[in-house]
Amino acid sequence: MTLLDLWLSRSIPMCLLLQSLVLMALCFPSASMCPKGCMCQRDPHLHGLNVTCSQSRLKEIPPSLPVDTILLRLDHNQIGAVPDQAFHGLRLLRELNLSYNAVETLGEGAFSGIEGTLQVLDLSHNRITSVHKDAFARLKARIIVDDNPWHCDCALQQAIGGMAHNHEAAARVLCRSSELRDQEGRPFLAVDADLCNLAKRTTDYAMLVTMFGWFAMVISYVVYYVRQNQEDARRHLEYLKSLPSKPKKPDEADDISTVV
Structure with missing residues (x-):
């Protein structure tokens, strides 16, 4: 048996085995x-x-x-x-x-x-x-x-x-x-x-309520500020009215007596 025949006799089974493994890998x-x-x-x-x-x-x-x-x-x-x-x-x-x-x-x-x-x-x-x-x-x-x-x-x-x-x-x-x-x-x-429009209306309503709340807070602060200033002004006026009148100087009193 020549070397070529020996190599072919061994390589063909190996090729068949390799082909079988490839087919198994593809199928399973x-x-x-x-x-x-x-x-x-x-x-x-x-x-x-x-x-x-x-x-x-x-x-x-x-x-x-x-x-x-x-x-x-x-x-x-x-x-x-x-x-x-x-x-x-x-x-x-x-x-x-x-x-x-x-x-x-x-x-x-x-x-x-x-x-x-x-x-x-x-x-x-x-x-x-x-x-x-x-x-x-x-x-x-x-x-x-x-x-x-x-x-x-x-x-x-x-x-x-x-x-x-x-x-x-x-x-x-x-x-x-x-x-x-x-x-x-x-x-x-x-x-x-339409729930999408409903959600939009709900959002708009929430924004309106929020804006109204802020507006009410601002108005309330302005009213409070004005009333507070009015009260301070009234107290200041009452304080001025409660002060004693200014006494006359002695020279002014002598001049009045001389005239009389």
């Missing part, structure tokens, strides 16, 4: 790609990963999610906030489940970077009371927002106004509290008033 995510407490499974039809982090006692969104994630389940955890651009690198994400967590508010950039691909967003059973007016503005996904203690105000009215394609979701928003007392416990879409 490595442990380092999958966040701790999550399970990652490749979807053969959508050519991406299904990442399941349900019931993992997570208190925040994992920072190192695989970039080819197409389905992300974060439900039944203790996540309290969705930071801006938390999913920015997930350009293939189609479904995001954040239900049964402790999220209280949503900022303007909470879903930045996934507006074009996201198809389903589940935010039900959280503690959301308020959202930025543009939190859902660029999303085309079906949004599920049931069972949240919403505070119905101007920002929420603007946010829901940007959900024209999610009328069903908007109809499920119930006002736990509201700028209008008679709207508490009612569907938000039943609110007929």
